[in-house]
Amino acid sequence: MPLPSPHHRARLAALSAVFGDDELRDAFALDGGLVLQRVFGSPRDSDDVDLNHVEPYPHGAGPDARARLLRTIGRIRARLPLTGRAFGLLDATVEVERWSDRLATVYAWVVYRSEEDVRGRLELQATLCEPICRPVRARIDGVEVLAQSLEDVVAAKLKTLLQQADRGKVRHADVYDLWFGIEGASLVIRPEDVRPCLLDKMALWPELGPATAERFRQRSVVTFAEQGHRKLRAEQPDLEIPPFDAVWRRVLAFVDAMDLPAA
Known part of the structure; x- marks a missing residue:
């Protein structure tokens, strides 16, 4: 079996640093596209390591949140030299790029050098909210x-x-990831099991308003979703994904089956 690329070995070293740590292994969960790709089998490439605190802080939590994130980054940084060597890295560390106190999030890079003298970096993000x-x-x-x-x-x-x-921001992968989670994954999920998860998430963002089936039919929501779908197809033309209209009909059918609260 060929050795994984230095970049993937750096990713594994970062995951091992987090989930081999006594304090972090149960406090944070891996989320995002990497979970869809590496756990649930999505063909969409995903590169970065996104971590989310299992028990959320309110967004805008202030100094307590930043202190928690500083401690988290410090513990990952302390373990990376050891886990990096286990995955064939000569050097590995974490460098913080920026903070968002409003989102209680730190954006960082895992910077590494492999035994083949390949140098690189991968994104690491930790969120509390x-x-x-x-x-x-x-x-x-x-x-x-x-x-x-x-x-x-x-x-x-x-x-x-x-x-x-x-927010007026197009995210290119969300519609595909949503379609894959509903339709493409080998694991079948039920709308009634997704419903409480969505309502819990929305409750922490009251400025977004309520989650209702009608909101997913608003022109602005559909327009941004379609733009993201189009952008992903341009970026990854080999990725098999149905036309937007077919994808969106499936999404709306799933949303309707969730029996969300009325507006």
């Missing part, structure tokens, strides 16, 4: 992680569809 619903234990190339459940992935993507229209 997003609840994780039903986390699951999984393995990624032998590294045990605590990960988002598929129900939580779908709930997070539904919330983001409403959020990106509110």
